[in-house]
Amino acid sequence: MQEHTLSAFDELLDSIAADIAEMGRMARKLTGDAVDALAASDVAKAETIIAADRPIDEMQQSIEQKSVLAIAKYQPMATDLRVLVAAMRVANDLERIGDLAKNIAKRTIAIDEPLRSQKLMTGFGQLSRLVMAQIDEVLEAYQTRDGAKAAEVRAKDGEIDAIHTSVFRELLTYMLEDNRNIAMCTHLLFCAKNIERIGDHAT
Numbered sequence: 001m002q003e004h005t006l007s008a009f010d011e012l013l014d015s016i017a018a019d020i021a022e023m024g025r026m027a028r029k030l031t032g033d034a035v036d037a038l039a040a041s042d043v044a045k046a047e048t049i050i051a052a053d054r055p056i057d058e059m060q061q062s063i064e065q066k067s068v069l070a071i072a073k074y075q076p077m078a079t080d081l082r083v084l085v086a087a088m089r090v091a092n093d094l095e096r097i098g099d100l101a102k103n104i105a106k107r108t109i110a111i112d113e114p115l116r117s118q119k120l121m122t123g124f125g126q127l128s129r130l131v132m133a134q135i136d137e138v139l140e141a142y143q144t145r146d147g148a149k150a151a152e153v154r155a156k157d158g159e160i161d162a163i164h165t166s167v168f169r170e171l172l173t174y175m176l177e178d179n180r181n182i183a184m185c186t187h188l189l190f191c192a193k194n195i196e197r198i199g200d201h202a203t
Contacts, residue, residue, distance in 0.1 A: 056098035123167035
């Protein structure tokens, strides 16, 4: 009976870990798609991104329910308990990443016109590439329980912040040069902040 109980508990932990891996893949893809839609002023794609956020929300709820069930049913202690609490917190961060990607898509729809300068997207491209690399690395660290790799991800957050600051200054310059750019650049400022916040959640 004890062996059966432990086996069922391990299967539940494996199921939660698999859900987090899939949720991370979905959140990362949504982030990349949102930045691509912004760069291309692709309103149709932005609309599909908004709809694609719901499955991420549902997966977060499923992970939380499974984790609560595991705690209530098996009353884990020490490492096992920390694993389950961490799973809920990681799922919450991934859900927020999905929300932030959705926010970028909403801004793309609000702009609803081609960007006046594709040069503006150079900084966005750098920012999003770094952030998506952070998501990849931290998910790998989580799956392999690699604390050193996780610490490396945390240490790289300053680079993301520095590029975000550079993008912010460039957008302000465009706004000052021509007041016709103010509305678009205001939306882009929020998009840049959303990408930076995605990096914070990866951290």
